[in-house]
Each structure stands twice: as C-alpha cells, then as structure tokens.
Amino acid sequence: MFSKGIADASNFVKGVDTSFMVILGIILFFLVAITVVMIYFVFRYRKSKNPKATQIHGSVSLEILWTVIPTALVMVMFYYGWMGYKPMKEAPDDAFEIKTIGRMWNWQFEYENGKTTDTLYVPIDRAIKLDLVALDVLHSVYIPAFRLKQDVVPGQEHMMWFIPGREGEFDLFCTEYCGLRHSYMQTSVIVMPQEKFDSWYIDTTQTVQLISDKPGALGLAIVKKNGCLACHSIDGSKLVGPTWKGLFGSKELVKTGKEKREVVVDSAYVLNSIYNPNDDIVDGYQKGLMLSYKNELTEEDIGEIIEFMKTLSEDQ
Amino acid sequence: MSEAVNQHTEVSYLEYKGRFKGLFAWIFSTDHKRIGLLYLYSMLVLFSVAALLGLAMKIELIAPGKTIMDAQTYNSFFTLHGITMIFLIVVPGLPAVFGNFFLPIMIGAKDVAFPKLNLLSWWIYIIGAFIALSAQFIGDGPPDTGWTFYAPYSFRTGTNMLPAVTGAFVLGFSSIATGINFIVTIHRMRAPGMTWMKMPLFPWALYGTSWIQVLATPIVGVTLLMIVLERTMQIGFFDPALGGDPILYQHLFWIYSHPAVYIMILPAMGVISEIIPTFARKTIFGYKAIVVSTLAIAFVGYFVWGHHMFTSGMSGTALYTFSILTFFVAIPSAIKIFNWVATLHKASIDIQTPFLWALCFLFVFMVGGLSGMVLGALSTNVHLHDTAFVVAHFHFIVFGGTGYAFFGAIHYWYPKMFGKMYDKSWANIGLAIFFTGFNILYLPMFYLGMTGMPRRYYDYVDEFHGPNIVSSLGALLMISGLIIIITNLVRSAKHGEPAVADPWKGKTLEWTVASPPSLENFEEIPTVTKHPYGYE
Numbered sequence: 064m065f066s067k068g069i070a071d072a073s074n075f076v077k078g079v080d081t082s083f084m085v086i087l088g089i090i091l092f093f094l095v096a097i098t099v100v101m102i103y104f105v106f107r108y109r110k111s112k113n114p115k116a117t118q119i120h121g122s123v124s125l126e127i128l129w130t131v132i133p134t135a136l137v138m139v140m141f142y143y144g145w146m147g148y149k150p151m152k153e154a155p156d157d158a159f160e161i162k163t164i165g166r167m168w169n170w171q172f173e174y175e176n177g178k179t180t181d182t183l184y185v186p187i188d189r190a191i192k193l194d195l196v197a198l199d200v201l202h203s204v205y206i207p208a209f210r211l212k213q214d215v216v217p218g219q220e221h222m223m224w225f226i227p228g229r230e231g232e233f234d235l236f237c238t239e240y241c242g243l244r245h246s247y248m249q250t251s252v253i254v255m256p257q258e259k260f261d262s263w264y265i266d267t268t269q270t271v272q273l274i275s276d277k278p279g280a281l282g283l284a285i286v287k288k289n290g291c292l293a294c295h296s297i298d299g300s301k302l303v304g305p306t307w308k309g310l311f312g313s314k315e316l317v318k319t320g321k322e323k324r325e326v327v328v329d330s331a332y333v334l335n336s337i338y339n340p341n342d343d344i345v346d347g348y349q350k351g352l353m354l355s356y357k358n359e360l361t362e363e364d365i366g367e368i369i370e371f372m373k374t375l376s377e378d379q
Numbered sequence: 380m381s382e383a384v385n386q387h388t389e390v391s392y393l394e395y396k397g398r399f400k401g402l403f404a405w406i407f408s409t410d411h412k413r414i415g416l417l418y419l420y421s422m423l424v425l426f427s428v429a430a431l432l433g434l435a436m437k438i439e440l441i442a443p444g445k446t447i448m449d450a451q452t453y454n455s456f457f458t459l460h461g462i463t464m465i466f467l468i469v470v471p472g473l474p475a476v477f478g479n480f481f482l483p484i485m486i487g488a489k490d491v492a493f494p495k496l497n498l499l500s501w502w503i504y505i506i507g508a509f510i511a512l513s514a515q516f517i518g519d520g521p522p523d524t525g526w527t528f529y530a531p532y533s534f535r536t537g538t539n540m541l542p543a544v545t546g547a548f549v550l551g552f553s554s555i556a557t558g559i560n561f562i563v564t565i566h567r568m569r570a571p572g573m574t575w576m577k578m579p580l581f582p583w584a585l586y587g588t589s590w591i592q593v594l595a596t597p598i599v600g601v602t603l604l605m606i607v608l609e610r611t612m613q614i615g616f617f618d619p620a621l622g623g624d625p626i627l628y629q630h631l632f633w634i635y636s637h638p639a640v641y642i643m644i645l646p647a648m649g650v651i652s653e654i655i656p657t658f659a660r661k662t663i664f665g666y667k668a669i670v671v672s673t674l675a676i677a678f679v680g681y682f683v684w685g686h687h688m689f690t691s692g693m694s695g696t697a698l699y700t701f702s703i704l705t706f707f708v709a710i711p712s713a714i715k716i717f718n719w720v721a722t723l724h725k726a727s728i729d730i731q732t733p734f735l736w737a738l739c740f741l742f743v744f745m746v747g748g749l750s751g752m753v754l755g756a757l758s759t760n761v762h763l764h765d766t767a768f769v770v771a772h773f774h775f776i777v778f779g780g781t782g783y784a785f786f787g788a789i790h791y792w793y794p795k796m797f798g799k800m801y802d803k804s805w806a807n808i809g810l811a812i813f814f815t816g817f818n819i820l821y822l823p824m825f826y827l828g829m830t831g832m833p834r835r836y837y838d839y840v841d842e843f844h845g846p847n848i849v850s851s852l853g854a855l856l857m858i859s860g861l862i863i864i865i866t867n868l869v870r871s872a873k874h875g876e877p878a879v880a881d882p883w884k885g886k887t888l889e890w891t892v893a894s895p896p897s898l899e900n901f902e903e904i905p906t907v908t909k910h911p912y913g914y915e
Binding site: 078079082087094097100105108109113114116117118125126130134138143144145148200203207210217236237238242244249351 | 665667726829836
C-alpha cells in the first residue's frame with residue numbers, strides 16, 4: 064500500500080489495500096488503546112498515589128472475554144487476507160503469456176513471437192500471465208504498485224498474473240536475496256495502450272536495422288538481452304566479472320585448475336569462457352559465479368559479442 | 380528477614396575458592412551461577428560486535444549508492460550480523476544467562492540437575508562460536524548467504540560457507556543439552572511444597588522453551604548436516620542442479636527456525652511476568668492463564684512455519700492452513716498482554732529501572748506482535764514479504780521483545796548477581812535514549828516496506844531515500860543509548876553501591892538468599908507454602 068498510490072494500477076490493488084485498511088485499523092486501535100490504559104494505570108496507581116495495592120488474582124470472565132474477542136478479530140483479518148489473495152492464484156485461460164527468466168542478476172522477458180526484452184512491456188486492461196523460470200538460484204518478482212510477488216524457483220514452474228489498469232512505468236524488483244548484485248536486479252513494467260503495444264509487438268525489424276548500424280551493435284543487443292553487463296562492465300569499473308573495456312586482445316593471468324598461466328584474450332578464449340566459464344578464472348575473481356551459456360548463445364551470437372568487445376578495445 | 384540472611388555466613392559464589400584458580404576457576408566451574416556469567420560475558424562481547432555491524436549497515440544505507448562499503452562487504456555484514464545475533468545471542472540468550480543463574484534459585488535448588496553437562500554446554504557453545512566465526516577469516520571470504528542459508532545460493536556462492544553452517548550445527552547441541560538439563564531440573568528438583576502451580580512464571584517459561592529446544596533443534600541440525608554433505612559430496616538434497624528441491628530446504632529450515640522464535644520470546648515473557656508483580660507490589664493477574672498461554676504458544680508454534688513461505692509457490696490449502704494457524708498463535712500472546720496490563724490495575728507501582736524496561740517491552744512487543752497480523756494475512760503478506768517491513772517486524776519482536784527483556788532482566792537481577800547496585804539515573808537516561816533511537820530506527824522501516832523497498836538491498840532507488848535517512852540517524856541514537864547502558868553496568872560491577880538481599884521487595888525465592896548468593900544458594904532448602912507472588 065501507499066506505493067505510487069494508484070488504486071487501479073492492477074486488478075489486485077483494491078483487494079489488498081482493503082485488507083490493509085481493515086487490519087491496520089484493528090491493530091492501531093489496540094495499540095493505542097492498550098498503551099493509553101497502561102500509561103494511565105502507571106500514573107493512577109503509582110506508589111505515591113496508591114500506597115497499598117489491592118490483591119486481585121484474576122477473573123475467569125475477563126479471561127474468556129479477552130480470548131473470545133481477539134479470536135473473532137483474527138478471523139476477520141484472516142478472511143480479508145484470504146479473499147484478497149485468492150484471485151491471485153486463478154489466472155484466466157485467455158491470459159497473454161510471457162516467459163519471465165530470472166538469473167544472476169537480470170530479468171529477461173520472452174514473448175510468444177520470439178521477441179525478447181529486458182523490460183516488461185504489457186498492454187493495458189488485458190490479463191497477463193508471467194511464466195516464471197529461474198536459471199540459477201532463487202529470485203522473486205515483485206511489482207509493488209501491483210501488490211504482487213512470486214518467488215522464481217529453479218527447477219519448478221510458477222506463474223503470476225495481473226490485469227494492468229493504468230498506463231505508465233512501474234518498478235519491478237528482485238526480492239529473494241540472490242547474491243552480490245541482488246539490489247541491482249531490477250527493471251520496469253511499461254503499461255501501454257493496446258494499439259501502441261501491438262505496433263511495438265509486431266515490430267521485429269529492430270534487429271535487422273541494427274546490423275546496418277555501427278560495428279558491434281548487434282553484439283551489444285545480444286549482450287543486453289542476456290544480461291552480461293550485470294557482471295561485466297564496459298567502462299572499466301570492477302564488478303563480479305572482469306570488465307570488457309580493453310579486454311579483447313589483452314594478456315590476462317588466469318587460474319586453470321590449480322595452475323596459474325598467462326593467456327591472450329582471443330576469440331577461442333572468449334568462446335570457451337562463455338561455454339565453460341569455470342575453466343579459466345581471471346586472477347582476483349571468484350569461481351562458480353557464472354553459468355554456462357551453451358543453451359542461450361550460438362557460436363554466431365558469440366561472434367557478434369566478440370565484434371562488440373573489439374570496439375571496446377579500439378577506443379583505447 | 381532478608382536482611383538477616385544477607386549477613387554473610389557463607390562465602391559468596393564470586394569469592395568461593397575451588398580446585399582451580401584465576402580464569403580456570405570460571406571456565407571449569409560447574410556452578411550454575413558462574414556458568415550463567417560465562418555466557419553473559421561471551422554474549423556481551425559478541426553482541427557489541429554484531430550491533431556495530433548493524434550500525435555499519437545502517438550508515439551504508441543512509442544514501443543510495445556506495446557510502447562506506449561495497450556490496451560484497453554489505454552482504455557478508457548482514458550475514459554475520461544475523462548468524463551472530465540469532466544463533467549466538469538471541470536463541471541461547473535468556474535461558475543460558477538468566478535461566479542458568481536463576482532457575483535453580485527460583486525453584487529452591489542448589490544447582491541444575493546435571494552440573495557437568497551444563498559446563499559442557501558452555502564449552503560446546505564456545506567451540507561452535509569459534510567455528511562459525513572462523514568463516515570470516517579463513518578460506519575464500521566471509522559467507523554472504525544471509526543467516527537463512529537458502530538453497531541453492533548457499534551452494535553456488537564461492538564464499539566460505541561450511542564453517543558457518545558447521546558452527547550453527549555444533550551450537551544446536553549446546554541448546555539441546557541446556558534444554559534437557561532444565562526439563563529434568565524443573566521436574567525433579569523443585570523445593571518441597573513447590574507444586575507446579577506454585578512455581579514462578581520465569582521457570583514456567585523456561586520449561587516451555589526447553590521442550591522446544593529439545594524437540595525442534597535436531598531438525599535444524601539434520602538440515603545443516605545435509606547442506607554440509609551436499610556441498611562436500613554433491614548429494615542432491617536441495618540443489619536443483621543435482622536433482623534436489625530448494626523448497627524442501629525452506630520447509631526444513633523453518634520447521635526449526637519458526638519455533639526458534641518462541642525459544643527467543645517465551646523466556647522474555649517469563650522475565651516480564653517476574654518484573655511486573657514485583658514493582659506493582661501485587662500478585663500477577665491470571666497466573667493460570669499465563670501458564671496455559673505459555674504452553675499453548677510452545678505447542679501451536681510448531682505448526683506455523685509455512686508463513687515464511689507464502690510467496691514460494693505452495694498450494695492454496697497450505698497457504699490457507701498456515702495463515703489461520705498463524706493467527707491462532709497470536710491469541711495466547713494477546714492474553715499475556717492483557718494479564719500484564721490488568722496486573723497494573725489497583726497496584727502500588729514503584730517506578731524503577733527494571734519496571735521501565737518492562738513498560739517499554741510491552742509497547743515494542745505490541746508493535747511487533749500487531750505488525751505480525753499484517754504479515755499473517757495472505758494478501759498483505761504477498762505485498763510485504765521480503766521487504767523492509769519484515770525486518771522492522773522481526774526487530775520489534777526479537778530485539779524489542781527478547782532484547783528489552785534481556786536488559787530488563789539484567790537491571791532487575793543485577794544486584795543479586797553481583798551484590799552491587801548500578802547507577803539508576805544513568806540507567807534511566809540510557810534507556811530513554813535507547814528507546815527513542817530504537818523507534819526512530821525501526822518505525823520508518825515499516826513505511827519503507829509498505830512502499831515496496833525489498834530487504835537485503837545494498838542500494839535502493841531514490842524514492843526510498845527520506846525514510847532511510849531517518850532510520851540511519853535513529854541507529855546512531857540507539858547505539859549511543861546502548862553505550863551508556865552497558866558502560867553503566869560494567870562500571871557499577873566494581874564501583875556500585877553494595878546491594879541488599881532484596882532491593883526491590885520481591886517475593887520469589889531468589890530474594891530470600893544473600894546478594895550475591897553463596898555457592899550452594901541456600902543454607903537450608905526452603906519449604907514453599909505460598910503462591911510465588913504473595914503480596915497479601
């Protein structure tokens with residue numbers, strides 16, 4: 064609740080915010096009432112005011128009263144909680160499905176026509192179903208403005224669904240701790256009118272145009288799509304993995320097994336590092352953080368990435 | 380009569396000369412009081428370190444982007460803060476320190492049932508602590524998984540996980556041994572005439588706690604062992620890459636770790652049930668209701684672990700059941716609150732430091748408990764799960780509940796333990812600063828969670844900046860209060876005024892013996908005829 068304060072950002076906001084109001088109302092009443100009574104007693108019955116205490120051992124009727132009333136109230140809270148939650152589990156059959164892939168540390172969205180993005184684009188007023196896939200560790204999709212959250216579990220299939228009700232851009236955070244760059248594993252949900260979404264959706268020409276662009280542009284598109292830059296910077300700053308600035312063609316000290324050796328970063332080295340990332344670990348970096356991209360990237364893709372990396376070495 | 384007893388006919392446990400001298404007279408002592416103090420000193424050191432780690436994290440969060448440390452350091456800080464606070468301080472805390480010291484005295488016994496096992500528990504505790512903390516200094520860097528060790532990240536990280544997990548495993552045995560010891564002590568060693576319904580409420584709370592320790596701790600032990608085996612031998616229990624199930628890990632972890640929250644809070648409730656009647660000069664309202672609610676919490680607490688996993692993708696039936704049970708476990712806590720407040724009605728209240736701690740406890744514990752209602756309901760939980768709201772709720776319950784009770788207990792029993800009285804005005808000033816800082820620190824985190832700030836975030840978007848500044852400043856204030864409180868206590872152990880046997884006019888048995896007590900507590904085992912809080 065409170066977040067962006069839009070009551071119709073998704074179809075769940077109203078139900079969740081109603082539960083918030085009911086529960087917060089009840090608990091604030093009890094917090095204030097008990098605190099006031101407690102402070103009143105302390106002043107009214109302090110030693111100087113009331114030198115002799117009256118011994119009272121208890122009261123069965125009071126015990127029953129303050130067992131029954133809270134029991135009734137928690138049942139009310141449970142009811143609102145359940146009613147607000149229930150629809151989140153029941154996605155309509157005709158929902159527009161988008162495959163949502165979480166990996167350390169970026170999100171990727173795959174549409175049915177093969178379009179792939181790092182930002183979630185959705186049409187307004189249409190049921191959207193996200194099929195959630197985790198490639199490495201636990202992640203969790205959290206869209207505060209929509210009041211929605213679902214863990215993404217490797218090896219299991221989960222989904223979340225919603226009907227966006229307001230155009231605009233909303234935050235999407237990862238809320239299940241997933242390592243070094245957990246707090247940077249965020250993107251946006253962009254809600255568009257249906258017509259605008261349709262023209263965005265059918266526009267698959269983007270990639271074709273890019274090829275004619277400057278060298279390495281297609282490589283950069285592949286890099287962005289696969290989230291490489293979450294761990295490898297292109298401006299020389301040190302992240303989890305080595306920066307790509309000036310990397311291609313340079314000499315690096317790597318650890319192969321237990322042996323240290325010097326290698327020249329060439330096409331074969333880059334290809335192997337993407338397919339078998341734990342073979343050679345550059346000195347000063349950790350093993351086991353990167354997964355193989357054998358299923359995600361073809362050799363042609365890697366060729367394009369290398370073209371892009373070359374542009375980062377030429378600048379120097 | 381208490382003044383008469385305070386004329387030292389026997390030498391106190393602090394001055395007693397046994398087989399060993401110096402430090403060895405402490406670390407090889409089987410006296411329950413010395414063991415209690417060993418735990419107290421160990422925890423004081425660990426608590427100070429872990430609290431400073433917490434402060435460092437709050438300073439990091441005072442502004443977006445890097446402030447004083449990088450992300451890897453931040454992640455290992457919250458891991459170490461969590462492991463130290465949970466496994467080394469809050470879980471063992473009250474039973475190990477005040478349970479050891481006061482359980483035998485309060486039930487009229489000379490020691491616990493198994494004094495040597497008791498000493499062994501402390502040694503296991505120290506060994507476990509060393510193993511867990513060694514992860515910071517050896518291997519490939521400090522662990523960065525959070526105190527929950529969630530799979531499969533705990534298998535994927537390159538940092539030094541094994542010692543941390545092994546340490547937590549070893550610490551479990553200390554907990555189990557203490558639990559067994561207390562159960563047997565309470566069953567077998569109560570003074571003549573002390574029937575179950577004449578037993579004070581702190582021993583009752585320890586009784587409930589001990590059963591949870593004995594029955595739930597083995598589950599986490601086995602779970603941690605499974606992590607060790609999986610990491611060393613590649614057995615696929617939890618890692619999907621090896622055919623395991625990460626959700627199974629979460630179930631096993633919380634089957635222990637939720638009851639563990641009641642291991643933390645039940646003894647705290649027991650402490651408050653001792654402090655309130657003493658300073659109200661009045662018998663406790665609803666003694667039986669408090670006993671029954673203690674046992675009810677210990678029992679129902681086993682069946683609510685699933686509320687940590689509402690967004691993990693469990694079935695609708697599981698969600699429904701865990702949510703409703705979670706609400707049920709709140710009721711016995713509410714009953715206790717009502718009984719404590721009712722005890723103040725028509726009392727004659729002597730407002731002293733321990734009583735002020737108890738009052739502050741009631742407030743923060745209510746905030747913690749009531750905010751738990753928002754998390755127990757499904758629809759609101761989905762929005763708040765894994766946000767700063769949960770961190771605030773947890774700290775209100777565990778730091779607010781157990782922490783305040785711990786400081787309340789030490790200010791209450793300090794004259795008995797050390798035979799000295801602390802400076803009361805400094806104690807009250809410290810509490811006022813601490814309490815103010817505490818609320819400024821944690822209340823904004825409720826708001827941050829509701830606006831959507833996830834937890835375990837090293838960096839955040841600009842819209843969360845304002846409340847984070849307030850929260851971080853609160854942390855500085857709170858730590859200043861803590862420094863005053865602890866300095867006052869440490870200083871007074873040497874320079875404080877000598878304390879009489881019964882400075883607060885308490886009625887339970889510990890106030891009938893000398894301050895500090897003699898080695899065997901009682902010159903003659905007392906016979907109990909009255910209700911523990913007989914102020915008539």
